[in-house]
Amino acid sequence: MARISKEERKENIIIMALNLFSTQGFYSTTIPNIAEKVGMSVGNFYNYFTSKDLLAKELILYISDYLGNEIQKINESDLSTEEKTHAIVKMYFNMATKRPEMIEYFLRVYLSNREVFSENCEGMTCVSSFITEMMIFFDKGVSDGDLHNQDFFSAFGLFMGYLGGMVFLNGEKILPEPINDYEQSISKNIYNALKTRT
Amino acid sequence: MIMNNPSQKISIMRSKLELKPRLLWLQGLTCNANAHSFFNLPNLEQLLNKFEILYHPSLGTEYSFEKISECDMVCDVLIFEGTFDPLLKRNNILMLNILTHYAHNAKHIIGLGSCASFGGMFKASSPQRNTGLIFNESLKEGPLLHLEEKVINLSGCPIHPQWLGFTLNMIVQNRPIAVDELHRPLELYSHLAHHGCTRNEYFEWKVDSKGFGLKEGCLFYGQGCRAPMTHSSCNKILWNEVSSKTRNGTPCFGCTEPDFPRTDLFSTKTNMSIPADVPLGVSKRSYLTMVGMAKTFSIKRLEGKLIDYKKTD
Numbered sequence: 001m002a003r004i005s006k007e008e009r010k011e012n013i014i015i016m017a018l019n020l021f022s023t024q025g026f027y028s029t030t031i032p033n034i035a036e037k038v039g040m041s042v043g044n045f046y047n048y049f050t051s052k053d054l055l056a057k058e059l060i061l062y063i064s065d066y067l068g069n070e071i072q073k074i075n076e077s078d079l080s081t082e083e084k085t086h087a088i089v090k091m092y093f094n095m096a097t098k099r100p101e102m103i104e105y106f107l108r109v110y111l112s113n114r115e116v117f118s119e120n121c122e123g124m125t126c127v128s129s130f131i132t133e134m135m136i137f138f139d140k141g142v143s144d145g146d147l148h149n150q151d152f153f154s155a156f157g158l159f160m161g162y163l164g165g166m167v168f169l170n171g172e173k174i175l176p177e178p179i180n181d182y183e184q185s186i187s188k189n190i191y192n193a194l195k196t197r198t
Numbered sequence: 199m200i201m202n203n204p205s206q207k208i209s210i211m212r213s214k215l216e217l218k219p220r221l222l223w224l225q226g227l228t229c230n231a232n233a234h235s236f237f238n239l240p241n242l243e244q245l246l247n248k249f250e251i252l253y254h255p256s257l258g259t260e261y262s263f264e265k266i267s268e269c270d271m272v273c274d275v276l277i278f279e280g281t282f283d284p285l286l287k288r289n290n291i292l293m294l295n296i297l298t299h300y301a302h303n304a305k306h307i308i309g310l311g312s313c314a315s316f317g318g319m320f321k322a323s324s325p326q327r328n329t330g331l332i333f334n335e336s337l338k339e340g341p342l343l344h345l346e347e348k349v350i351n352l353s354g355c356p357i358h359p360q361w362l363g364f365t366l367n368m369i370v371q372n373r374p375i376a377v378d379e380l381h382r383p384l385e386l387y388s389h390l391a392h393h394g395c396t397r398n399e400y401f402e403w404k405v406d407s408k409g410f411g412l413k414e415g416c417l418f419y420g421q422g423c424r425a426p427m428t429h430s431s432c433n434k435i436l437w438n439e440v441s442s443k444t445r446n447g448t449p450c451f452g453c454t455e456p457d458f459p460r461t462d463l464f465s466t467k468t469n470m471s472i473p474a475d476v477p478l479g480v481s482k483r484s485y486l487t488m489v490g491m492a493k494t495f496s497i498k499r500l501e502g503k504l505i506d507y508k509k510t511d
Contacts, residue, residue, distance in 0.1 A: 072483075122494045122495070123490075123493065123494030123495075124490040124491075124493070124494060125490075125491060125494050128487055128490040128491060129487075131490055132483060132486045132487045132490060133483075135470075135472050135486045136482060136483060136486065138469065138470040138472065139469040139470065139472045139474075139482065141469075141470075142469035142470055143469050143474065147470070149468070149469060149470060150470060151470065151471050152470045152471035152472060153471075155470050
């Protein structure tokens with residue numbers, strides 16, 4: 001039987017920790033809880049992450065890189081700006097369905113416990129992969145003449161705030177339909193709000 | 199400082215005339231700014247004494263323009279200042295004919311200023327017709343394209359006097375001048391205007407300037423500075439030997455590049471707050487990643503007036 005590499009074991013910790021943090025909350029989850037879930041001793045766990053805060057930071061980098069890589073694929077495709085808008089919405093909702101712990105962690109841990117991320121994770125440091133790809137998306141949309149030229153954060157807030165709100169409603173089981181059913185209407189709304197005024 | 203009467207300072211040693219390269223200065227459509235800038239060269243007299251000046255429009259030279267326009271002599275070094283207009287006549291003779299005659303016989307041809315190099319400011323008067331000597335902006339097109347191996351472009355609006363001084367000294371010493379793809383001397387144009395800018399620390403930490411004419415802040419983010427995209431040694435070979443546009447709080451307009459002049463020179467073109475153009479050779483993705491990180495840090499020393507920092511800390 002092939003041995004599990006150190007990298008694979010680290011990835012295992014990340015997945016288990018995401019699950020625990022997003023369901024039980026950051027402060028209620030302990031390192032022994034995570035170690036037990038992964039099937040390793042607490043002592044061995046510290047060979048991978050030296051503190052819970054460092055693990056928390058690693059998790060947000062993991063999520064940002066995942067989102068950034070997915071949006072980069074969309075940015076580098078031949079899709080039109082409208083089609084890219086739809087592709088980003090689709091990717092985000094798929095992630096919320098298949099990897100809900102990632103979005104939950106982002107909304108319920110990263111955004112709600114800023115004190116944990118005050119050191120070494122200031123500003124956009126830990127989410128730069130994701131933010132950079134959104135910048136590339138907006139920049140290309142404007143230079144192609146498809147999107148209205150405005151302040152970045154006004155557009156970013158409209159796009160990602162809307163998606164975050166829908167995922168939150170979905171997580172609270174308030175949405176009457178599965179979240180993927182809203183893909184078309186929401187991407188249309190976002191594009192209409194951001195597109196060039198004629 | 200511009201000399202009131204530069205011709206008074208030029209004492210040509212007649213006995214050695216035959217040993218000196220013959221220099222001719224012609225003009226197309228021009229505002230004379232390159233000539234005026236050149237007159238500020240500190241060692242102008244010594245430099246000009248190395249040449250036999252056949253004609254210069256602002257100097258008292260050996261021949262009149264009427265004589266030059268007869269095209270019955272030749273020169274070794276031809277300087278052409280200004281945009282080339284194929285319909286332009288001087289002394290009722292097409293400048294094209296005068297230019298062609300002297301260019302054909304010259305050993306070196308210098309396209310002086312952005313107008314002669316790429317079309318520049320005076321191309322705007324007739325964009326479909328006017329060009330530089332061998333370039334129409336960055337497209338190879340112009341009256342001397344067939345002689346391009348002899349053409350050295352010194353772009354700039356205007357040129358720095360030392361740039362022409364360097365080029366003429368290299369020619370008089372018979373030394374080769376390596377040029378870039380736009381025929382500009384690499385020694386002068388391999389640098390960016392950004393190199394040597396006193397605001398580089400503000401650029402590194404993404405601290406905007408709060409306005410024009412200030413000592414603090416970077417002009418790249420809001421004030422239209424093109425220094426990170428512009429080949430020029432303005433911050434290496436200083437103007438009047440002491441300063442530069444960016445040091446004074448004025449943005450670099452990118453006047454040495456083929457796309458000069460653009461519009462809105464005093465504002466940075468952005469797409470949703472993101473600079474439309476990023477530093478030369480850097481991918482937008484890499485640049486934005488770096489900016490995101492740099493903006494995270496708040497550096498108190500760079501936030502206010504430098505002179506006040508020690509007093510308030």
